[in-house]
Amino acid sequence: METLYESAIACAVAYGTVVMLYVLFEIPAYHKRLKQSYSYHERIDLRWLYIILLSFVAFLAVWSLSSTYYSELNDTLYYLLTCVIWSLISYFINRQEQVLGSLTTRSHQDVETAPENEENPHQFTLHLHRIFEEEHLYLNPKLTIMDLAQAIGTNRTYISNYLNNVLGTTFFDYVNQYRLSYAEQLLRQTKMSIEEIADRSGFNSRSTFRRAFLKRFGCTPSHYRLQHLPKEIEKEISLTQ
Template structure:
């Protein structure tokens, strides 16, 4: 590929990454948006730097290539910070972030001072291990994250991470290309790596931009211990309040109902409510609420001539796709089939 081609690709990247930085700056002050904004700025600055430095003579100089690539690797932990904030919101501390970044500052400095390629090799190896490690960690943590969501939310649109699994598969391919790009000076490999990264980040930014912050809902609240008699009274009183909320007030018809909402209405905290659903009712908050929504929808399907889409909204579901999925899970058939069978009778 001619040098003008790589300039064009880098120009696209500069425009995209700085545009995304602006979007996430406008999105809000939550940590995830700030991490993505910072990541986009750093990648954008690196692309601008490359636009001025990339030329034919640079690619013929191995040491200069190594130094430039080693400096670029300061961005690697920022990728991990975004993954961590998605899967374990609020878990990262300032000290942890400094420790993560330290090797990616120290090794380039040693490379520049000594001119020894061994430091570059160490950094590339560590970045590869670090990247693969956090990608695998993310795949392991996602199911746990979804389990916590079901304990606190009655919906999962714009908060689940199902999309991230597909992105991570692409990430492994891009990481492999990046490793080759670090070791082999080749414009074609560089171009494929940059274009692949750009395409993946288009999808990632789209999903992250839609992603709602869940940190307040997933933060644990300490429980004040009580004796057995007091605890029994609390459970009895809580059971009465929850039954009234769900069976009389029908709070489950709120499509954005959260555990904290029920806790506030019942005059208690999220921990007690969570224990009530998981221990005393044997179901997560998500399953408990959606089972009631499905039962309500079944009655409407039998008695109403409204469309299935309308019934889904009336029953507390905020998307038709979720309605079909949850309905099939509890009833073993689609809403349309359920209506047809019951109308026939």
């Protein structure tokens, strides 16, 4: 009986390990799909699942220990971790925006090829650039590839393939390069706070803006401003702080 019980524990641990490995494999793939269709990742990415997985590792360890060596402390830790894990799951699921359907579902009009009246790649590049420059679509913090497709009059699959195969980028990176260029101008020419610049440039948070800016320019927005802001504006900002 004891051997059977130990085998059940081993099977449960093995099954949990397989599930966690599968999730670890699928999360990066999901994030790649997000970058093809969304210009933001707040409340739609699954990085929070890493926290859940770490909690489950601790949960399995305590469960295996309490099943093998009974003690009140092990039981207390087991029930405490159970409450913590379910609380975390409930919190993150409640704040998560539903996007999976839009990533996997395509309409009958959303075909792989370009419409017959579509421009050649060079003309389409100019058209795409003009749409962004004239209508400032990138300032919409919730911009999706479907929004862009409707503005241009084409389908999302063609745009996604064009960005990937012709420009060598993703929708997420393409949109955010415009946002960063716009933010760079504001840092050079205005007295706006970093939070206001992040918001006006289409970023959902200062932390997201800071990470993207640091990756592109190699320094933080505040440090960049100190290096490039005209002296007269810099003095005015210093006086107001």
